[in-house]
Amino acid sequence: MLNTTYKKRIFLSSPHMSGNEINYINEAFETNWIAPLGPNVDAFEKEIANYVGANEAAAVSSGTAAIHLALSLLDVKHGDKVFCSSLTFVASANPIIYLGAEPVFIDSEPYTWNMSPQALERAFEEASYEGNLPKAVIVVNLYGQSAKMDEILAICNHYHVPIIEDAAESLGSTYKGKASGTFGKFGIYSFNGNKIITTSSGGMLISNDVESLRKARFLATQARDPAPHYQHSTIGFNYRMSNVLAGIGRAQLEVLGDRVKARRAIFNRYFQELAYLPGISFMPELASTQSNRWLTALTINEEESGVLVKDLLNILIEENIEARPVWKPLHLQPLFKGVRYYPHSENESISEHLFENGICLPSGSNMTEEDQMRVIHCMKETIRKRIERDVFKNQKI
Numbered sequence: 363m364l365n366t367t368y369k370k371r372i373f374l375s376s377p378h379m380s381g382n383e384i385n386y387i388n389e390a391f392e393t394n395w396i397a398p399l400g401p402n403v404d405a406f407e408k409e410i411a412n413y414v415g416a417n418e419a420a421a422v423s424s425g426t427a428a429i430h431l432a433l434s435l436l437d438v439k440h441g442d443k444v445f446c447s448s449l450t451f452v453a454s455a456n457p458i459i460y461l462g463a464e465p466v467f468i469d470s471e472p473y474t475w476n477m478s479p480q481a482l483e484r485a486f487e488e489a490s491y492e493g494n495l496p497k498a499v500i501v502v503n504l505y506g507q508s509a510k511m512d513e514i515l516a517i518c519n520h521y522h523v524p525i526i527e528d529a530a531e532s533l534g535s536t537y538k539g540k541a542s543g544t545f546g547k548f549g550i551y552s553f554n555g556n557k558i559i560t561t562s563s564g565g566m567l568i569s570n571d572v573e574s575l576r577k578a579r580f581l582a583t584q585a586r587d588p589a590p591h592y593q594h595s596t597i598g599f600n601y602r603m604s605n606v607l608a609g610i611g612r613a614q615l616e617v618l619g620d621r622v623k624a625r626r627a628i629f630n631r632y633f634q635e636l637a638y639l640p641g642i643s644f645m646p647e648l649a650s651t652q653s654n655r656w657l658t659a660l661t662i663n664e665e666e667s668g669v670l671v672k673d674l675l676n677i678l679i680e681e682n683i684e685a686r687p688v689w690k691p692l693h694l695q696p697l698f699k700g701v702r703y704y705p706h707s708e709n710e711s712i713s714e715h716l717f718e719n720g721i722c723l724p725s726g727s728n729m730t731e732e733d734q735m736r737v738i739h740c741m742k743e744t745i746r747k748r749i750e751r752d753v754f755k756n757q758k759i
C-alpha cells in the first residue's frame with residue numbers, strides 16, 4: 363500500500379484566482395452593495411455579453427438555474443418533450459424534470475463527442491411521425507468542444523424547434539470564429555468552482571432576444587409584478603447572482619483569455635508526451651473550432667495498451683492524482699431508467715464507448731509543469747509495465 367500523504371494532491375480542475383477579485387469584493391463591501399443585485403451584477407452581465415457577442419446576458423445563481431429559466435421561457439411544461447445530449451453532466455437534463463417534461467436522450471458522434479446530427483435527425487423523424495415534436499433541444503459542448511452546430515441548427519430550424527446551448531464547459535471556445543454558447547435561442551454558462559472561470563457558484567443566461575431576458579430577470583427575482591405591495595401572478599424563482607459574487611466574476615473574466623491559453627498548453631503537453639503510446643486517442647478538435655480544452659480527455663484502447671481505464675484511475679488515485687472517467691451517459695443513469703435514447707446508429711452507441719474507455723486528466727490552469735509531469739510519468743509507467751507484462755505472458759505461452 364502506497365503512502366499518499368506526502369504526495370501533493372493534484373486536482374482535476376481547481377479554482378484559479380487572479381488576485382484582482384479582492385478589489386471588486388472590497389469595493390462591494392465599502393459601498394455596502396452586499397444585497398443581491400448591484401453595480402457588479404449589471405457590469406458583469408454587460409461584460410459577458412460583450413465578450414461573447416450576445417445582445418443580453420442575465421447573471422444567475424448557477425448554470426442549472428440558467429437552463430431552468432431557458433426552458434421556462436420556452437414554455438416547457440408537463441407532458442412536453444425535450445431532446446438533450448446524453449453524454450453530459452446530470453445538470454443539463456434535471457431542469458427538464460423540474461418542469462414535468464420528458465427528456466429524450468441523443469447520442470454523441472466520434473468527431474466532437476457531442477450530439478450526433480444523424481441520431482438527432484432520426485429522433486426528429488420519429489417525433490414528427492408521432493405528431494409530438496420536442497419543445498426544445500439542449501445541445502452540450504463537452505469539455506470545451508463545440509458540437510457540430512451547423513448540422514444541428516439545420517435540423518432544428520427545419521422543424522422550427524429552438525436550441526438551448528449548454529456551454530457550461532465551453533466559455534472561451536469558438537466555432538467558426540463565433541463564441542460557443544451564442545448559436546441557439548439561449549446559451550448558458552456556469553461559474554461553478556471547477557469551471558474555466560468561477561464565481562464560486564454562479565451562471566449566466568445569454569440571448570439576442572432582449573425581451574426574453576427581461577422576462578428571465580423577472581422570473582429569477584420571484585416574479586414580482588410592478589406594484590408597491592408584493593403582488594405575484596406567476597411562479598418565480600430566487601435565482602439571481604449576488605453583487606459580491608459578480609465582482610469575483612468580473613475579475614475572472616479579465617483573465618479568461620489567459621486561462622484558455624493555459625488549458626490549451628496543458629492539453630498540448632499531454633498530447634506531445636502521450637499521443638504516441640499504443641491505444642491512446644485524444645478527444646479531437648473539430649476543424650474551424652477552437653476548444654478551451656477545459657479538461658483534457660482521451661480514450662484508452664484496452665487491447666492495444668493493456669490498460670483498463672478503471673485500473674488506471676485507481677493507480678492515479680494512489681498517486682494522489684484526481685482523474686475522472688468521462689461523464690456517464692444520462693440514458694444509463696438509474697434516474698433516467700426507461701427514457702428514450704437515440705444511438706448514433708442502429709448498432710453503435712458512441713457515448714457508451716466513450717464512457718467505458720474515456721478518462722479526464724488534471725487540467726487546471728494553475729497546475730504546475732512539474733505536477734503535470736507527475737501525471738504523465740504515472741500514465742507512461744502504467745502502460746509500459748502492462749505491455750512488458752503482456753509480452754512476458756505471451757513468451758511463456
Ligand SMILES: *Cc1c(COP(=O)(O)O)cnc(C)c1O
Nearest residue numbers: 424425426451453454530552554
Ligand atoms: C457544470 C455544468 C452544468 C451546471 O452548472 P452549475 O453552475 O454547476 O449549476 C451544466 N451542464 C454542464 C455540461 C456542466 O458541466
